[in-house]
Amino acid sequence: MRIPLVQHSTRRRRARYRRVLWSGAELLVTAGVLVLLLVVHQLWWTNREAKDGAERRVEALEREWGAADDSDATDDVIDDADDSGSGADDGSGRAPAHAPAQSGDGAGNGSSSAVTPRSSQAYAVLRIPRLDLRVPVAEGTSKQHVLNKGYVGHYTGTQQPGQNGNFAVAGHRNTHGEPFRYLNHLKKGDKVQVETRNATYTYTVDKILPQTSPRDSGVIRPVPRSLTKPAYGYDAPGRYLTLTTCTPEYTSRYRLVVWGELTSTKPKS
Known part of the structure; x- marks a missing residue:
């Protein structure tokens, strides 16, 4: 062997x-x-970081508005004292230097500030009670400077809160704070509030477009109506709110659209 x-x-x-x-x-x-x-990192850390940052920004805006309101109240007391004395009218026919400027939306309805926010500036707070959501609204839809910070982004070129036309915003559905994660849970009749320095605007959800193309620009027009699904949208001018996000979850193939109409305006004193 x-x-x-x-x-x-x-x-x-x-x-x-x-x-x-x-x-x-x-x-x-x-x-x-x-x-x-x-x-x-994508599913947990970016969410935690963005949510914390967005919440801090909301608190900062509320503190800023509260401080401004306190300052206005002090000015009112001083103005009343001046009016009771030598008089606020200097005889020139001009408003006193400390008189607040008149605000309007440029459309003659006087319901919103005419000041245009700077690019990426957070200037409003969006609240959706059904979703227990409170998130800053910033100018523009830049991923780096707005959406990835957990903010909701205002489509530049659309109207501002309370104005005639369409106040349109976008937000992430997944990662980076995912403020619109559960946007599909909204139903007709739900309330959406937009708070600014001057007023709180309440919109009521009216129509929902479950899925459309990312290139469907009709959904953010002044009179919003889908270009790919014309059965969805409006026919007459009004004061609209448009919320958009990606769908299905964890993809950006389509867009989910929620529309609402302005039902009340509460100016701040």
């Missing part, structure tokens, strides 16, 4: 195969860990 001899070259080849297999396994494990960390 012959005993097979194991050559040194055979042992070396087997050792190389084992090293290659071990190195490949290590690379696969490392790649899996990196992918897992990326998923955790």
Whole structure:
């Protein structure tokens, strides 16, 4: 009986195969860990970071508005004292220097500030009671400077809150704060509030477009109506709110659209 001899070259080849297999396994494990960390970063860390930042911005806006209101109240007391004395009218027919400027929306309805926010500036707070949502509204829809910070972005070129026309905004549905994660839960009759420095505007959800193309620009026109699904939208001018986000979840293939109409305006004293 012959005993097979194991050559040194055979042992070396087997050792190389084992090293290659071990190195490949290590690379696969490392790649899996990196992918897992990326998923955790996208789905958890960006949400936590953006939500915390958005909440801090809402609180900062509310403090800013509250401080401005306190200052206005102090000015009113001083103005009353001046009016009871030598008089606020200097005989020139001009308003006193401390008189507040008149505001309007440029359309003659006087329901919104005429001041245009700077790009990426947070200037309003959007509240949706059904979703327990409170989020800043910033000018523009830049991912880096607005949406990825957990804010809702105002489509530049559409109207401002309370104005005649369409106040249209967008927000992430997944990651980066995902303020519109549950936008599909809204129903007809739900309330959406937009608070600014000067007033709180309440819109009532009226129509919902479950899915449309990302290029369907008709949904944010002054009189919103879908270009791809013309059965959805409005026929007459009004004061509209449009909320848009991606659908289905974790994709950006389509857009979900929720529309509402202005039903009340509460100016701040």
